[in-house]
Amino acid sequence: MTESSQHEFWRWTESSFRHPDLDWRQAHLITTGIDIGSVSSQAVIMADGEILAYSNIRTGSNSPDSARRALTCALDAVGDMNEDRMDYCIGTGYGRVHVPFADRTVTEIACHARGANYFFGNTVRTLLDVGGQDIKVIHCDEKGKVLNFLMNDKCAAGTGRGMEVFADLLGIPIQEIGDRSFEFEGAEPPAVSCTCVVYAKSEATALLRKGWKKEQVLAAYCKAMAERIYALVKRLGITPDFAVTGGMAKNRGIMDRLMPKIGLNRMTTPYDTQIAGAVGAALFGYALCKKRQAADSQE
Secondary structure: OOHHHHOOOOOOOOEEEEOOOOOHHHOOOEEEEEEEOOOEEEEEEEEOOEEEEEEEEEOOOOHHHHHHHHHHHHHHHHOOOOHHHOOEEEEEOOOHHHOOOOOEEOOHHHHHHHHHHHHHOOOOOEEEEEOOOOEEEEEEOOOOOEEEEEEOOOOOOOOHHHHHHHHHHHOOOHHHHHHHOOOOOOOOOOOOOOOOHHHHHHHHHHHHHOOOOHHHHHHHHHHHHHHHHHHHHHHHOOOOOEEEEOHHHHOHHHHHHHHHHHOOOEOOOOOOHHHHHHHHHHHHHHHHHHHHHHHHHHO
C-alpha cells in the first residue's frame, strides 16, 4: 500500500455479494439495476425478482465507466454468467442517463421507494435516503409507489460527501466515525453552529485548536447533521413505519442521534442499505419484462 492510499481516510471499502442458494440457470428472467450516484455506484442482478448478486463501488469521474465497473463486479460475483443473459437493465441515480447498456432509466426517488418495499416489507411508509450528495424523504404506499417526497438543497451538509470531508480533516477512517463520535468523556458537546461543509470544516479546525478532542468534534458534527436531517424529515411528516437507506444508514453517529428525535424504531434489513436504488431499478425491469411476456402471450 502506498503512503498516499494510507492517508485517504474518506475511502470506504467496496463490496460484492452473490446469493449462495440461487441458481440463475433456473430463472426465467434476469434483470439488472444500475444506480450511479455522486459518491457510490451499485449494480444489482436479480433472478425472477430475487437478489442474485450485487456490487457496491466508488463512483469515478466517468459515469459510463462507473456503470461498466459496477456491472462487471456484480457479474464477477456470480462467476459463471455472461452479460448477454440479462433480459432487461434499468439505470437510475445521479448518472442514470450515462449507463450505456441500460434499456431504460427511472428516477432514483421511484427506485428507492420500490427497493425499500423489497427490503423492509409493505408496511414501510416513510423512507429516508441519505446519499453522497443529497437527502431524500419519501412517502410511499404498500406497493412501494411514491406518494410524496422532499429533497434537501444542493449543499453537501448531512450527506456522505460531507462525512468524507470530515474523515480527511480529522484523520479518522470513515468507517470508524460513527463509533468514535461517542468515545469522549463528559456531556455531549453542542452541535457545530453551521452545517455547511466549508464553514463547518473551519469551525471544526478552530475547535481542535481550542483543545477539543477529535471525538468531541465528530460528536458535534454528527449531532448537527442529525438535526439537519430531522428538520427535513419533519417538514414532509413522519408516518410509520420508518426506514433508512443509503450509506449514512450505516453511521450510528448520526442514526443514534437522529432516531430519538424521530420517536420511532428504525426498520432493519439484512441487505446493504446502499443498494436500495439499484434493487428498485432491477424490480422495475422485472415488472416490465413480465408485462411484456403477458402481452406477448395474448397475441
